[in-house]
Amino acid sequence: MTKRFVCISLFLLYLFCAGLQSPALAFTGEQQLFNEAWQVVSQSYVDNSFNHQDWRAMRREVLAQPLNDSQQTYAAIQKMLHSLDDPFTRFLPPAQYESLQTSTAGELTGVGLQITRNSDAEPIEVISPIEGSPAAAADLQPADQILQIDQTQTKDLTLDQSAELMRGPVGSRVILKVRRPDLDKILEVGLTRDRIAINPVKSELKVQPDGSQVGYIRLRQFNANATREMEMAIRDLQRQGVIGYVLDLRNNPGGLLQAGVEIARLWLDPGPIVYTVDRQGIQGSFDAQASALTHTPLVVLVNRGSASASEILAGALQDTGRAQLIGEQTFGKGSIQSLFDLSDGSGLAVTIARYETPNHRNINKVGIKPDQIVKQSPITASQVATDVDAQYQAAVDVLRQPSAIASAA
Known part of the structure; x- marks a missing residue:
């Protein structure tokens, strides 16, 4: 009887350990994608305090809820990254991710602006226009603040969402509302998107x-x-x-x-x-x-x-x-x-x-x-x-x- 009890106990322990090693077996496809993103940040992010928060508790909280489609999953990943208070750690949906990889390879389609944001409370700021781009031709300058893209205010957007709105088919138009701090002046700038060859x-x-x-x-x-x-x-x-x-x-x-x-x-x-x-x-x-x-x-x-x-x-x-x-x-x-x-x-x-x-x-x-x-x-x-x-x-x-x-x- 004792021997049988030990065997059953060992078998249950094996199942428990196997479950810890392969938690994705119980996940839906969307939960697996969130967990994949969580693992990347968990293993790679420079601040191992994760902005002084319980990183594991965040994962448990998200995975306790259903993620019904990719938009919910993407929103959950973005919320997770937002908690790090690091504008340079960010999620990129497939189209944006492909665009970023293409730009570092030497090609770009859009208006030709490099942008940043120091914190969510601050406006999106121009680092620089790319030479030869529509943005450079319109005389957009470093430190210009982009307040609005067409009818969308940038205070409601992430950095990458703002970049995505400025991209688009060659020949299409986009209107930017821009504040120039040194002039204390708001400008409305119309740009025609183009293919930008980045000859470095x-x-x-x-x-x-x-x-x-x-x-x-x-x-x-x-x-x-x-x-x-x-x-x-x-x-x-x-x-x-x-x-x-x-x-x-x-x-x-x-x-x-x-x-x-x-x-x-x-x-x-x-x-x-x-x-x-x-x-x-x-x-x-x-x-x-x-x-x-x-x-x-x-x-x-x-x-x-x-x-x-x-x-x-x-x-x-x-x-x-x-x-x-x-x-x-x-x-x-x-x-x-x-x-x-x-x-x-x-x-x-x-x-x-x-x-x-x-x-x-x-x-x-x-x-x-x-x-x-x-x-x-x-x-x-x-x-x-x-x-x-x-x-x-x-x-x-x-x-x-x-x-x-x-x-x-």
């Missing part, structure tokens, strides 16, 4: 009045093509005998972390580029491991629209003494996100770490202060890197100083 690098040989040559490189975005195009631009300008480079990161909202690291390696000798700090406080690093492609003097232009991977690159070049930074304080995004596929084609962008510059500066919500602060009045795209571009002219003046020219010899 523009380079040009600039001949100065004294005959010296400066290599100007504008980096618009850190996408999958950026490193290759940057290397080609440097090699081409180097062959032409430039006395120095101006690397323009103004209004560059970032993109792929790996592209930022790889581009830094083109300019830096062996040493740290960026440190990452995960949820356990464990520090890793991305390093330059070979000699720089060039040691010719370098000045970097930054402004409020320089964010994320732009700040990783600018911080590395400044901390190592490889370049002087000129312009205005950068945006201040010091966290790293990773994309995670979900089984129905949707996805998550999850903050997995924060980063520090080589001198261990945490620039999140602070930004990077340039070595030389130069204010810039608004100019058109055609006036960038010309005589009316005060920040560019300041960079050229630095490169033409005798000390800079001597260091290139």
Whole structure:
């Protein structure tokens, strides 16, 4: 009798443990999708206090309720992520997730705005318009606040819902209501959506009045093509005998972390580029491991629209003494996100770490202060890197100083 009781007890214990290991067996398809998202955040999110809340209790509460369709499931996932109070950790339905992946590959359809929101209580803000886009042609500017998209007020929308509303078929129209803080003025801006080819690098040989040559490189975005195009631009300008480079990161909202690291390696000798700090406080690093492609003097232009991977690159070049930074304080995004596929084609962008510059500066919500602060009045795209571009002219003046020219010899 005792033996039989022990066997039954062991069998029940086995069933109990098996149930713990495979909870999805009792879930509906929608519950499984929610649980999948919960597991991703549980295992990856940078803050293991989950904004000081009981993360397991949240899961139990949601799974105790029926999730009848994908819209209910998506709403539950979004509510879960909202509780983290992190605008960069977000859920993307299938169409939005595909669009995000496409944009980092170098294509985009819409109005061409990079946007952010610091908290739910604050308005959606422009990081920068993409050069050559309808938004840039309409002179939308960094720090502009988007209050309304067509008839929908953005205070009722998530960041990605706002982005989705601004996307649409090529040739279709969208009306934005925009507040420009420095003018205390509300504008109504009509835009025609278009296909935006994101060619990340523009380079040009600039001949100065004294005959010296400066290599100007504008980096618009850190996408999958950026490193290759940057290397080609440097090699081409180097062959032409430039006395120095101006690397323009103004209004560059970032993109792929790996592209930022790889581009830094083109300019830096062996040493740290960026440190990452995960949820356990464990520090890793991305390093330059070979000699720089060039040691010719370098000045970097930054402004409020320089964010994320732009700040990783600018911080590395400044901390190592490889370049002087000129312009205005950068945006201040010091966290790293990773994309995670979900089984129905949707996805998550999850903050997995924060980063520090080589001198261990945490620039999140602070930004990077340039070595030389130069204010810039608004100019058109055609006036960038010309005589009316005060920040560019300041960079050229630095490169033409005798000390800079001597260091290139």
